[in-house]
Amino acid sequence: xxxxxxxxxxxxxxxxxxxxxxxxxxxxxxxxxxxxxxxxxxxxxxxxxxxxxxxxxxxxxxxxxxxxxxxxxxxxxxxxxxxxxxxxxxxxxxxxxxxxxxxxxxxxxxxxxxxxxxxxxxxxxxxxxxxxxxxxxxxxxxxxxxxxxxxxxxxxxxxxxxxxxxxxxxxxxxxxxxxxxxxxxxxxxxxxxxxxxxxxxxxxxxxxxxxxxxxxxxxxxxxxxxxxxxxxxxxxxxxxxxxxxxxxxxxxxxxxxxxxxxxxxxxxxxxxxxxxxxxxxxxxxxxxxxxxxxxxxxxx
Amino acid sequence: xxxxxxxxxxxxxxxxxxxxxxxxxxxxxxxxxxxxxxxxxxxxxxxxxxxxxxxxxxxxxxxxxxxxxxxxxxxxxxxxxxxxxxxxxxxxxxxxxxxxxxxxxxxxxxxxxxxxxxxxxxxxxxxxxxxxxxxxxxxxxxxxxxxxxxxxxxxxxxxxxxxxxxxxxxxxxxxxxxxxxxxxxxxxxxxxxxxxxxxxxxxxxxxxxxxxxxxxxxxxxxxxxxxxxxxxxxxxxxxxxxxxxxxxxxxxxxxxxxxxxxxxxxxxxxxxxxxxxxxxxxxxxxxxxxxxxxxxxxxxxxxxxxxxxxxxxxxxxxxxxxxxxxxxxxxxxxxxxxxxxxxxxxxxxxxxxxxxxxxxxxxxxxxxxxxxxxxxxxxxxxxxxxxxxxxxxxxxxxxxxxxxxxxxxxxxxxxxxxxxxxxxxxxxxxxxxxxxxxxxxxxxxxxxxxxxxxxxxxxxxxxxxxxxxxxxxxxxxxxxxxxxxxxxxxxxxxxxxxxxxxxxxxxxxxxxxxxxxxxxxxxxxxxxxxxxxxxxxxxxxxxxxxxxxxxxxxxxxxxxxxxxxxxxxxxxxxxxxxxxxxxxxxxxxxxxxxxxxxxxxxxxxxxxxxx
Numbered sequence: 001x002x003x004x005x006x007x008x009x010x011x012x013x014x015x016x017x018x019x020x021x022x023x024x025x026x027x028x029x030x031x032x033x034x035x036x037x038x039x040x041x042x043x044x045x046x047x048x049x050x051x052x053x054x055x056x057x058x059x060x061x062x063x064x065x066x067x068x069x070x071x072x073x074x075x076x077x078x079x080x081x082x083x084x085x086x087x088x089x090x091x092x093x094x095x096x097x098x099x100x101x102x103x104x105x106x107x108x109x110x111x112x113x114x115x116x117x118x119x120x121x122x123x124x125x126x127x128x129x130x131x132x133x134x135x136x137x138x139x140x141x142x143x144x145x146x147x148x149x150x151x152x153x154x155x156x157x158x159x160x161x162x163x164x165x166x167x168x169x170x171x172x173x174x175x176x177x178x179x180x181x182x183x184x185x186x187x188x189x190x191x192x193x194x195x196x197x198x199x200x201x202x203x204x205x206x207x208x209x210x211x212x213x214x215x216x217x218x219x220x221x222x223x224x225x226x227x228x229x230x231x232x233x234x235x236x237x238x239x240x241x242x243x244x245x246x247x248x249x250x251x252x253x254x255x256x257x258x259x260x261x262x263x264x265x266x267x268x269x270x271x272x273x274x275x276x277x278x279x280x281x282x283x284x285x286x287x288x289x290x291x292x293x294x295x296x297x298x299x300x
Numbered sequence: 301x302x303x304x305x306x307x308x309x310x311x312x313x314x315x316x317x318x319x320x321x322x323x324x325x326x327x328x329x330x331x332x333x334x335x336x337x338x339x340x341x342x343x344x345x346x347x348x349x350x351x352x353x354x355x356x357x358x359x360x361x362x363x364x365x366x367x368x369x370x371x372x373x374x375x376x377x378x379x380x381x382x383x384x385x386x387x388x389x390x391x392x393x394x395x396x397x398x399x400x401x402x403x404x405x406x407x408x409x410x411x412x413x414x415x416x417x418x419x420x421x422x423x424x425x426x427x428x429x430x431x432x433x434x435x436x437x438x439x440x441x442x443x444x445x446x447x448x449x450x451x452x453x454x455x456x457x458x459x460x461x462x463x464x465x466x467x468x469x470x471x472x473x474x475x476x477x478x479x480x481x482x483x484x485x486x487x488x489x490x491x492x493x494x495x496x497x498x499x500x501x502x503x504x505x506x507x508x509x510x511x512x513x514x515x516x517x518x519x520x521x522x523x524x525x526x527x528x529x530x531x532x533x534x535x536x537x538x539x540x541x542x543x544x545x546x547x548x549x550x551x552x553x554x555x556x557x558x559x560x561x562x563x564x565x566x567x568x569x570x571x572x573x574x575x576x577x578x579x580x581x582x583x584x585x586x587x588x589x590x591x592x593x594x595x596x597x598x599x600x601x602x603x604x605x606x607x608x609x610x611x612x613x614x615x616x617x618x619x620x621x622x623x624x625x626x627x628x629x630x631x632x633x634x635x636x637x638x639x640x641x642x643x644x645x646x647x648x649x650x651x652x653x654x655x656x657x658x659x660x661x662x663x664x665x666x667x668x669x670x671x672x673x674x675x676x677x678x679x680x681x682x683x684x685x686x687x688x689x690x691x692x693x694x695x696x697x698x699x700x701x702x703x704x705x706x707x708x709x710x711x712x713x714x715x716x717x718x719x720x721x722x723x724x725x726x727x728x729x730x731x732x733x734x735x736x737x738x739x740x741x742x743x744x745x746x747x748x749x750x751x752x753x754x755x756x757x758x759x760x761x762x763x764x765x766x767x768x769x770x771x772x773x774x775x776x777x778x779x780x781x782x783x784x785x786x787x788x789x790x791x792x793x794x795x796x797x798x799x800x801x802x803x804x805x806x807x808x809x810x811x812x813x814x815x816x817x818x819x820x821x822x823x824x825x826x827x828x829x830x831x832x833x834x835x836x837x838x839x840x841x842x843x844x845x846x847x848x849x850x851x852x853x854x855x856x857x858x859x860x861x862x863x864x865x866x867x868x869x870x871x872x873x874x875x876x877x878x879x880x881x882x883x884x885x886x887x888x889x890x891x892x893x894x895x896x897x898x899x900x901x902x903x904x905x906x907x908x909x910x911x
Contacts, residue, residue, distance in 0.1 A: 009595050011315045011395075020597035021555045024537045028610055028652075053553075055599060056584045057545045086545070162388050171413070189409035189635055189717050191416030191445070193555075194649050194710040196717055212397065214388060225585060 012221055016049065019209035021193065022172050023053040023156065026207045027060065029197035030154035034090065034127070037062040039074040040245045041229055042210055043158035045218055048227050049209060050156075051085070061088040061135075063152070065126060067118040068098055069105060069247035077230045082136050089136040090146060092126025094118050105249045118247075127152045127204070154205045160218075161211045163278060174206045175199060215278050216268045223261045235259050244279050252281045316394035320518060321415045323442065324424035325432035329455040332493035333424060333514065334387055334398055340500035340515070343389040393519040408437075408682055409635045412720065415442060420449035420521040422514065427466065427490070428459035431474055433669040439474075440668045440684065443481040444633060444722060446704050450478075450485045451517045457506065458492040464508045480671055486520070487511050527594040531619040532559030533698065533706050535651030536569070536612045540599070551582050552614070553599040554652070557705035559619070560593035561600075566617035569608045570696030571624050572861065573742030575617065576602040607752045611653040613696040613706065617743070622696040622706060624735060626854075627660065627727040632685045632711070633668070636718030640679040640711070648689065649717075650697055650709035660690040679719075688727065693857060694735060699723050730851055731858040734825055738859050741829075755838035759793050763835040764906045765860055766897075767867045769848035769878070775886065776844040779893075784842050786894050792907065794840040799827055806830070824852055828859035835864055840906070850878055866900065 009017075026033055035050065035058070037043045050058045064078060082089040097103065097117040104114035125131040129149030137144045159170060171187055173195035188196045199205060210218075222229060232242045240253040256272075258264045267273065322330045337343075356362065387398040399414035415421060421442050425435050442450060452474060460466045471488045478485060489498055490509055497503030500515040512520060537554040541547075561567070561578060568575050579601045581589050592598040613622050634640050640659055648657045663686040665676045679685040700707030700722035711719040756762045766783070770776045777798060784796040806826055827843065834841045845852065848869075857865065869880035882900055884893050901907045 011317045014317070014595065017555060017595060017597040021537070024553055024597070025652075028538050052584050053597070054540065054542065054584075055547070055549065055551055055582050057542045057547065059542060059545075187410070187413075189720075190413045191720060192705075192708050192710065194717065194720075196715075198647070198712050198715040200715050214395075 012217065012224060015213055015217055016052065016221070018212065019046075019049045020053040022195070022207065022209040023050055025195055025197065026154060026156060026173075026209075027054070030205065032150060032153045033060045033156070034063045034152040034154070035060060035156040036123075036158070037064050037078070037089075038158070038245070039064070039070070039078050039230060040158075041218055041222065041233060042160060042213075044227060044229060045213075045221055046156065046158040046210060047081075047085070047087070048221075048225060058085070058087055061090045061152075063090045063092065063123075063126060063155070065119055065122045066091050066093045067122070067247050068093065069103075069118070069249055071232060071245065071248050071251075073232060074230055074245060077228075079136075081228070083138070083141070086138060087136070089143075090126070091134040091136075091143060092122055092131060094122035094125065095131070097121070111250055114250075127155060152204070154207060156207045156209065158210045159208055160213050160215070162214045170206075170208050170211055171196070172208050172211055173197065174208060176204050176206055177202075216265065219261060219265045219268060223265060229261075233264070242281065243273070244281055246282055250282065254281055314390060314392070314394060316523065317397065318394055318420065318518075318521065318523065319397045319399060319418045320420050320422065320521070321399045321418035321447075322422045322424060323411060323415060323438040324453075325426065325429070325434040325438075328424045328426035328429065328432070328435070329493045330424045333422070333453065333455065333491070333499065336493050336496055336499045337398070337514065338387060338389055340496070341389045341391060391515060391519055396518065408441075411438060412441060412445065412633075412635070415447060416445050418447055419524045420451075420518075421447050422517075423450055423452045423485070424455050425452065425470060425474065426459075427454050427456045427470065430470055431477070435474070436477055436670065437668040437682075439478055439483060440481045440666075440671070441633065443483050444631060444684070444720075446700070446708075446722075448483065449521050450483055451512075451514075451521075452478075452485050452488045453514060454488060454490045455493050457490045457497060457503075458495055462490070462492075462497075462503070462505045464506075467509075477671070487517055489514055489517060527558035527703070527705070528560050530558040530594070530703050532561050532565075532614070532616040533557045533622065533651075533703060534561075534598075534614040535653070535706075536608060536610055536614060537652050538610050539608065549582060549601055550605065551599040551601055552608070553597075554614070555597045556592055556594050557651070558594050558703050559616070560591060561616065562591040567602070567614050568617050568621065568743055569606070569612040569614055570622050571694050572608060572612055573739045574606045574608055575743050575745075576604045576606050579603045604747050605751045606747070611651070613651055613653075621739075622698050622703075623726040624694050624696050624739075625726045625732065626691045626694050626729045628689050628691075628697070628723050629663075629725040629727055630687060630689055630709075630721040630723050632679060632687060632719050632721035634679045634681055634683050634685065634719040636681060636713050636716065638713060638718075639681070640685070640713070640719060642678065647712035648691070648695075648709050649712060650695060651706060653695055654712075655695050656692045657689045660688040662687040686724075689721075690729075694729075694731070697723055697726070699725065729854075731854050734828075734855055734858045737825075752836070752838065759838050760908060761792055761838070761840060762906045763838050763864055764840050764901065764904075765831055765835060765856075765865045766840065766842045767848065767853070767856065767865060768842065768844040769846065769867070769869050769880075770844075770886065771847060772886070773844075773846040776846055779890070780842050780844040782890055783894065783897070787840060787842075790898075792840055793838065794842065795834055796842040796844075797827070797830065797834075798844055799823055802827060802830065821855065824855055825859065828856050831856070832860050835860060848878060853878060866904070866906075868897065 035046065037047055047058060047062065081087065094117055102108050102117055104111050109117070126133060128151045133146040134143040135146035161170065171190045173190065175188065175196060190196065196205070230245065232245060235241045235257050239255060239257055241256045241258060242251065243254045245251065256267060258267045322334060324330055389396050399417055423435065423439060425431060454467055454470055457467070467490045489511060490506055491498040491514060493499060497505060498509065498513045500513055502513060503509070534554040534556045536552055540551045540553055541549070563578050563580060565578050566575065567578060581592055582599045582601060583589065615621055632640065642659050642662065645656055645658055648655050662677065662679065664673045665679060666684045667674050668682065668684045698706035707723040709721055710717045711721065752763065768776055768780055780796050784794050787794040807823055810822055831841050831843060853867065867878065867880045868882045869878060882896060898907070
């Protein structure tokens with residue numbers, strides 16, 4: 001390392017350093033900081049980067065929005081690493097919509113509306129502390145109702161600019177108004193590693209440390225760091241694997257025989273997916289206003 | 301089979317990444333060029349082009365490559381690029397991230413957001429329209445942002461029948477302008493983005509042009525030079541001690557902006573001037589390392605524990621130190637809706653410091669689109685101003701020309717980043733002489749094994765200086781002894797000291813008759829040094845100074861950590877209007893005054909509750 005200079009700095013080291021810098025800025029500037037963990041590969045890399053930034057610890061809560069339709073293995077994985085990595089885990093859910101069966105799998109609303117209820121609204125309410133939040137108690141080894149309803153005013157999210165159009169417009173520090181809405185046309189300037197860390201009461205900030213990473217970078221980093229990932233990403237012998245993880249009724253696997261991380265990297269480099277969008281297995285992106293409308297309303 | 305392996309190997313090797321920005325006047329075809337680059341390099345995801353073609357068909361608009369980038373609906377409705385979108389593509393040489401910067405003046409902040417991250421820039425000019433306002437403005441902004449690798453793309457050559465003569469005319473006019481802003485473009489490329497000439501394929505219609513295509517020009521840009529050869533600078537982001545997680549390491553964390561350090565290097569932190577030695581580098585899931593350099597987000601522990609906080613700049617004792625002053629000469633570009641005004645307070649973010657500053661004076665305002673000087677008393681949106689900023693407390697920085705990352709800053713006005721600037725020169729202020737002494741003193745200070753945090757814990761108080769002022773010396777002293785007694789009786793470790801007390805002893809060598817004004821300052825300096833010792837010992841010091849001026853406070857602040865100082869003023873008798881933390885009338889009752897002082901001390905965490 002001593003003889004290297006920035007020009008020789010590996011591309012992963014460069015990405016990692018920027019992300020760590022952003023995470024430390026976020027931690028230094030925002031008191032009620034949380035990080036969304038969807039259990040997918042991107043936000044898992046984000047959790048790992050937090051452990052890098054804070055020397056093995058994640059000194060703020062991780063927030064998971066449980067739609068109840070997540071693939072069961074994802075939840076097992078979440079709880080396993082919550083224990084192993086001693087994470088401060090907070091889980092929220094839109095119980096109201098689930099009880100009233102206002103969901104797509106129940107056949108009562110379309111996909112986009114279902115996303116809006118179970119993800120966007122659940123997320124907003126979890127962040128605001130409007131609904132019951134569960135917090136993992138490491139001593140008792142179980143989830144308990146979180147006595148704190150303190151709103152999160154800053155949230156770290158693992159979106160990447162190369163995922164789809166609207167995400168390419170994001171800032172590293174992106175303000176949302178009090179209704180979590182995103183004003184794309186009026187974003188603050190952001191330059192010289194100086195971010196918007198001052199904000200008027202009532203607004204909150206989304207922080208995006210992974211903005212410059214590509215899908216390939218994510219897998220390369222998972223390989224380099226040996227980050228454990230959910231097995232759904234790998235072919236179990238049926239010639240299928242998930243490329244992007246979501247709720248099972250709306251996420252479909254892709255045809256692939258990649259059985260491990262290095263095979264996925266090979267596959268991505270070979271250009272097999274070069275012409276297919278990563279989220280092509282996510283049905284909600286294709287309906288109506290799709291992801292863009294969802295995001296303006298506060299979706300990740 | 302062999303072929304595939306070779307291809308794989310080649311693909312696997314392309315890890316180099318470069319951020320580039322494409323700037324220029326609105327409608328000069330930036331997005332079209334990007335769209336064409338994506339299409340020519342085979343970067344588009346399947347279906348993306350079809351969706352956009354379909355969109356155009358429905359809206360009965362002719363298909364344009366630009367639509368690829370206008371990913372958001374409301375953008376397509378307006379037909380202008382709102383934001384600095386990121387687009388990825390790769391060539392045989394490296395991966396590129398294009399930060400598309402809008403050409404519309406209203407979106408200058410987005411142009412800057414895109415351009416500031418770039419290592420190189422393409423400046424696009426419409427051959428038909430020629431050089432426009434933002435062709436110049438963006439050129440100037442690139443120069444301010446420190447981007448020196450520039451290629452100029454003369455687009456829409458089809459509109460001028462691919463004429464070499466007209467091309468040359470634009471080149472020579474624009475070259476003259478760029479010279480003035482100290483940009484030396486690598487090349488001028490005639491293209492037609494719409495028809496694909498000289499983007500990735502040499503144009504058959506411009507045989508007179510022998511230079512690079514746009515794609516070739518991109519690949520010939522050099523990677524940004526490492527700043528590792530410059531003096532070491534690391535703005536401290538935080539000091540971590542995760543005791544709650546069973547971790548007792550105390551880690552100074554930050555991203556190294558320039559230079560390199562190894563274990564055992566002596567480090568001085570600025571502006572405090574405190575000194576220590578790097579004991580170890582800390583990291584998670586990485587092999588132990590013994591060195592770090594520019595570009596790395598790192599963390600290290602120190603051999604001797606010193607109290608430092610976020611915002612200080614770490615430098616090496618063996619290298620030139622950063623500058624330190626309260627006044628700097630800067631070039632500011634303003635983006636705020638509300639103009640930047642003289643004598644109004646702003647926050648300046650420089651490195652990890654956030655400091656309060658006022659615009660002391662405007663030397664001149666430059667119209668960025670013409671480079672003409674205009675006379676204005678405030679810096680308006682999109683103006684570039686050469687001016688003087690004055691900080692409340694001294695800040696550590698470098699001149700932009702020497703160490704760029706430590707020589708630039710942003711300005712916060714009403715919660716928003718409203719401008720940016722680069723530091724041209726540091727200007728002397730009234731405290732420079734004292735600061736030089738203090739720096740020497742701090743770097744040679746013999747350290748105790750007891751930290752100031754340990755003292756605070758033991759004494760149940762934080763060190764603080766209570767500066768009292770008013771016009772009646774006897775009443776001030778009277779108040780000071782009462783305050784000392786009350787704090788003492790409340791269990792605080794407190795000491796009252798006045799200028800008079802040191803006049804005949806410590807200051808016996810000063811000849812007051814010789815040069816009274818300077819000697820007054822020397823008295824104050826010695827008092828300040830004594831106070832510094834008391835504060836280091838963890839005490840609360842009460843110092844009454846009759847007729848305290850702003851300059852006096854500045855001088856004491858240069859010697860004592862300003863965060864330790866509370867200024868208490870008796871308003872109706874003060875000689876000069878000073879920025880006091882607490883203001884009382886001469887005849888206020890002591891018991892009430894004391895209660896309010898306690899309240900403030902508690903709020904500042906100097907004394908703890910319960911009292």
